[in-house]
Amino acid sequence: MKYKISNNVIRRLPRYIRFLELLEASGAVRVSSKELGELMGLTASQIRQDFNCFGGFGQQGYGYNVQQLSEAMSEIMGISHERKAIVIGAGNLGKALIANFKFKKYGYTLTAAFDVCPELVGKKFSRTPVYHIDKLEEYLMKNKVDVAALTLPGETASGVVTRLINSGVPGIWNFTRLEFPATFGPARVENVHFADSLLVLSYALKEKEKEEGGEA
Amino acid sequence: MKYKISNNVIRRLPRYIRFLELLEASGAVRVSSKELGELMGLTASQIRQDFNCFGGFGQQGYGYNVQQLSEAMSEIMGISHERKAIVIGAGNLGKALIANFKFKKYGYTLTAAFDVCPELVGKKFSRTPVYHIDKLEEYLMKNKVDVAALTLPGETASGVVTRLINSGVPGIWNFTRLEFPATFGPARVENVHFADSLLVLSYALKEKEKEEGGEA
Numbered sequence: 001m002k003y004k005i006s007n008n009v010i011r012r013l014p015r016y017i018r019f020l021e022l023l024e025a026s027g028a029v030r031v032s033s034k035e036l037g038e039l040m041g042l043t044a045s046q047i048r049q050d051f052n053c054f055g056g057f058g059q060q061g062y063g064y065n066v067q068q069l070s071e072a073m074s075e076i077m078g079i080s081h082e083r084k085a086i087v088i089g090a091g092n093l094g095k096a097l098i099a100n101f102k103f104k105k106y107g108y109t110l111t112a113a114f115d116v117c118p119e120l121v122g123k124k125f126s127r128t129p130v131y132h133i134d135k136l137e138e139y140l141m142k143n144k145v146d147v148a149a150l151t152l153p154g155e156t157a158s159g160v161v162t163r164l165i166n167s168g169v170p171g172i173w174n175f176t177r178l179e180f181p182a183t184f185g186p187a188r189v190e191n192v193h194f195a196d197s198l199l200v201l202s203y204a205l206k207e208k209e210k211e212e213g214g215e216a
Numbered sequence: 217m218k219y220k221i222s223n224n225v226i227r228r229l230p231r232y233i234r235f236l237e238l239l240e241a242s243g244a245v246r247v248s249s250k251e252l253g254e255l256m257g258l259t260a261s262q263i264r265q266d267f268n269c270f271g272g273f274g275q276q277g278y279g280y281n282v283q284q285l286s287e288a289m290s291e292i293m294g295i296s297h298e299r300k301a302i303v304i305g306a307g308n309l310g311k312a313l314i315a316n317f318k319f320k321k322y323g324y325t326l327t328a329a330f331d332v333c334p335e336l337v338g339k340k341f342s343r344t345p346v347y348h349i350d351k352l353e354e355y356l357m358k359n360k361v362d363v364a365a366l367t368l369p370g371e372t373a374s375g376v377v378t379r380l381i382n383s384g385v386p387g388i389w390n391f392t393r394l395e396f397p398a399t400f401g402p403a404r405v406e407n408v409h410f411a412d413s414l415l416v417l418s419y420a421l422k423e424k425e426k427e428e429g430g431e432a
Binding site for chain 1 (some may be wrong): 230234292295299307308309315317318321322323324362363387389398404407409410415417421
């Protein structure tokens with residue numbers, strides 16, 4: 001199968017996957033674009049348009065089979081692939097990923113974490129060993145890693161990214177304040193910026209206040 | 217001033233703000249849409265289109281004044297407003313926000329954290345006191361809170377959101393696996409789903425592999 005799907009649709013797919021999981025968990029077998037739209041705050045036609053990008057799935061008068069749709073989307077996003085991840089920086093955010101993020105669910109095995117802190121190096125968190133960052137290249141020589149999550153201070157991130165790329169790590173999941181381009185040399189990058197969503201929330205609050213209090 | 221800006225543009229503004237800050241920090245006084253586009257991986261016309269949504273800013277042949285543009289965008293997003301935030305859940309992710317997130321920079325003062333864990337309640341992290349979640353209503357009666365960051369387990373999130381809304385908290389910054397609608401009764405919600413960005417990264421890796429290895 002060949003998919004050529006726009007970036008915007010790709011960015012919407014994880015959200016579809018989440019809602020379809022909820023539907024599956026609630027025992028739903030099929031769903032119409034209207035029902036799914038109501039659940040997700042989208043119009044039925046937006047949903048049909050998105051789904052048409054990768055061949056439809058739906059049947060006139062039936063709607064979508066929840067499980068099939070969910071599986072097809074997971075396949076498009078590559079969840080079925082077995083991938084390995086590491087976490088660089090075992091501070092609070094790194095620990096949050098190590099302890100709470102469901103890597104398995106998204107097709108990843110978390111194999112190691114790296115840090116510089118003597119109190120962390122040599123320990124295990126939720127069965128994930130923490131190695132000294134000096135051992136990064138040695139580790140990457142012996143172990144294939146698909147994605148490195150960057151949960152280290154921004155100041156040190158650039159150097160680490162260069163090392164990861166030089167060692168052939170293809171995926172960077174960046175939580176630092178730096179922003180790397182989506183295609184960064186041979187690597188692919190996703191930047192997660194907490195501040196962006198807080199600012200969007202601030203904007204929504206400002207608009208709400210305007211509506212309620214009249215023009216400020 | 218009246219802004220009526222599309223949601224998509226609003227979602228792009230925080231990214232502009234970040235890049236303009238970088239430019240300011242590097243000493244740049246003005247920037248053309250072409251230069252900014254190259255920096256951000258956008259076309260000059262995309263940038264001009266976005267900026268036209270809120271009245272332009274640019275001058276023909278001059279480009280944009282970096283500081284003015286940055287300030288105007290910060291104002292649009294409501295960064296100048298003085299807001300109060302609390303964190304619900306002082307586990308690893310909550311601690312990461314408390315210790316590392318620059319609330320001040322985005323117009324917020326972090327005033328308190330809440331948890332149920334006896335080892336955390338009564339302590340302070342980076343000068344932020346942790347109270348028992350049972351004290352939430354009492355706290356909210358005495359203290360105006362604009363935004364509550366939810367860094368607690370998903371199972372308990374719904375109940376806490378109801379309590380927050382009943383106590384008049386207008387903004388929910390949700391890091392749990394649940395998704396709340398952007399407009400949830402009187403509240404406004406931003407959902408941060410780490411998994412979404414990992415899935416988009418997985419997709420990019422799959423596409424990269426296809427390009428390099430031919431059709432799998």
